[in-house]
Amino acid sequence: MEGEAKVALLEKHHENNRGSFIKEFGSESKTLWKLSGPAIFTYICQYSLGALTQTFAGQVGELELAAVSVENSVIAGLAFGVMLGMGSALETLCGQAYGAGQLRMLGIYMQRSWVILLITSIVLLPIYIFAPPILHFFGEAPDISRAAGKFALWMIPQLFAYALNFPIQKFLQSQRKLMAMAWISAAVLVLHVIFSWLLILKLEWGLVGAAVTLNVSWWLIIIIQLIYIFVTKSDGAWTGFSMLAFQDLFGFVKLSLASAIMLCLEFWYLMIIVVIAGHLDNPVVPVDALSICMNINGWDAMISIGFNAAISVRVSNELGAGNPVAAKFSVVVVSITTMLIAVVCMVIVLATRDIFPYLFTNSEAVAKETTRLSILLAFTVLLNGLQPVLSGVAVGAGWQAIVAYVNIGCYYIVGLPLGIILGFVFDFGSMGIWGGMTGGIVLQTLILIVITSTRNWDKEAAEAESRVKTWGGSVANH
Structure with a gap:
């Protein structure tokens, strides 16, 4: 009987924890959607x-x-x-x-x-x-x-x-x-x-x-x-x-440059795909098809950028207020939310891959190539669910310099050469260029997951407090 009572007590405890998590998740989700x-x-x-x-x-x-x-x-x-x-x-x-x-x-x-x-x-x-x-x-x-x-x-x-x-x-x-x-x-x-x-x-x-x-x-x-x-x-x-x-302009310039390098490396990376495709034999069709895919990806990215802004605000606010647990929980909630949205967007792309190209072109050749590339577009849309959010966490916590180095390595040392090799050496064309460069995004996302999950959030909160005091010293004295 005593054993049964213990089991019942444990079950009740788990039930309460589950209920508490769902309640907290709902509350944090509401805050994130408001932002x-x-x-x-x-x-x-x-x-x-x-x-x-x-x-x-x-x-x-x-x-x-x-x-x-x-x-x-x-x-x-x-x-x-x-x-x-x-x-x-x-x-x-x-x-x-x-x-x-x-x-x-x-x-x-x-x-x-x-x-x-x-x-x-x-x-x-x-x-x-x-x-x-x-x-x-x-x-x-x-x-x-x-x-x-x-x-x-x-x-x-x-x-x-x-x-x-x-x-x-x-x-x-x-x-x-x-x-x-x-x-x-x-x-x-x-x-x-x-x-x-x-x-x-x-x-x-x-x-x-x-x-x-x-x-x-x-x-x-x-x-x-x-x-x-x-x-x-x-x-x-x-x-x-x-x-x-x-x-304090010099220190401000340093952080601004780190932010600029981090974001520009991401911002220009997918634009480079279209430029490289222009060097393929008979480039008009692959360039047009890639441009259509990038257009779709651009609209989808607006959703991700919105969540990027929201998580950046949440993480920076909570770290500044000395609440590392709340900052970490916010990252979990936004990651789950954006991945669910990304899965829905990926399904929509795959379901309409024979239809959406004709919204942009009357050319059968371009539409056919766009449909062929839609598999990679769907995968890129899925990556959009997590990668920009992790970048937002990095900005909110002040890790721009670290992520800038990660971006250089993953995008321009791994992804870009891989895309060129697959596209031109192995003759996979636009599919190879985009596929290789997607490999760079996958590697960057995996590294950002490791960085985010292994950070000491108590230490991040302490660094945020130190940063506020350092940057605000001259202001507080006036």
């Missing part, structure tokens, strides 16, 4: 600004479409990657400072990031000014290089918009003010559609109209977000402009 939902919506709206401009330019002519597409994906894409990466240093610093209750530091951090990113914009200016010879050097047709180069000159204001927007985004994101960003992005997107139609098609301004609407839309997002920050004071996080923004 990731508006983040996903914001990223889709902002991603759509360039995509819709391309669509309207396509109504004008083939050369105009090519000019906007090349400028968007190559010139602005390069700048976007660098700026997003440099601005991501704020995810670590603002998130941990917010978690530690050091609100005033957030405004100082944002201003420091503005200084660094505006200087970075000036450094990147030659890419915009000398776009035609740069594009021609990489094998772009002369007429497309000239048209894209002219469009790039008109898009210089967007470069400086990136410099202000990303720090603002991370500043608001770390305080969980994501709904404000979502509403602003949605309102600007609606205006963008109306004015794109008016200027590009109705008034027939062509590429000039495309440049005007795209620049104005980005600057409108910044102006409205700044008005929101200046008026609400962000609960004390904004206390006005300060000379403290020019202090």
Whole structure:
């Protein structure tokens, strides 16, 4: 009887633990969706600004479409990657400072990031000014290089918009003010559609109209977000402009560069697939097919990037507040959630592999090649479920430098050469290029799983506290 009582007691204990886990999982999941939902919506709206401009330019002519597409994906894409990466240093610093209750530091951090990113914009200016010879050097047709180069000159204001927007985004994101960003992005997107139609098609301004609407839309997002920050004071996080923004810049640049290298290495990796495929024999069909797959992958990535932002906020906030157990549990919850979503997305890709190519092309050859590549697309979509989330954990905890080294090794020392060998030496074509480079992503994901699961989270919380004190010392004394 005593034995039975012990068994019953143990069963009750396990039942209570199970119930407690489900309750905690539900609560954490709710918090994550509150963060990731508006983040996903914001990223889709902002991603759509360039995509819709391309669509309207396509109504004008083939050369105009090519000019906007090349400028968007190559010139602005390069700048976007660098700026997003440099601005991501704020995810670590603002998130941990917010978690530690050091609100005033957030405004100082944002201003420091503005200084660094505006200087970075000036450094990147030659890419915009000398776009035609740069594009021609990489094998772009002369007429497309000239048209894209002219469009790039008109898009210089967007470069400086990136410099202000990303720090603002991370500043608001770390305080969980994501709904404000979502509403602003949605309102600007609606205006963008109306004015794109008016200027590009109705008034027939062509590429000039495309440049005007795209620049104005980005600057409108910044102006409205700044008005929101200046008026609400962000609960004390904004206390006005300060000379403290020019202090500790060297250390800030180091963390910003680590963030930029880490994110750019990821951001450019899949873009390289299309460039390499351009060197295959008869490259038009494989390049078109890969472009369609990358387009689908890009939309899917917006979901992952939303969760990346959410987990970065959660980890940095909890570590900053000295709650390592909560940070670790948040990683578990977001990993399970994103993997479930990734499995659903993978099933959708496989189920529609004979259908979705025709949404993008009328060519039977391109559609057939896209269907063939859909197996790799489905696998990449599955990897999207975990890999960006683990990168978000790395940013939230401040491991950018470690992950930058991991990315160099996995992507460019293993994945890229493997893709070239499979694609050209073994003659597997586009399938081989993408397959080899996917191997690099698998290796990177496995290493990130090991890093995340073996970290001492108590030590991470202590380091976050030390980081807040180090970076906030000059602020706290004023």
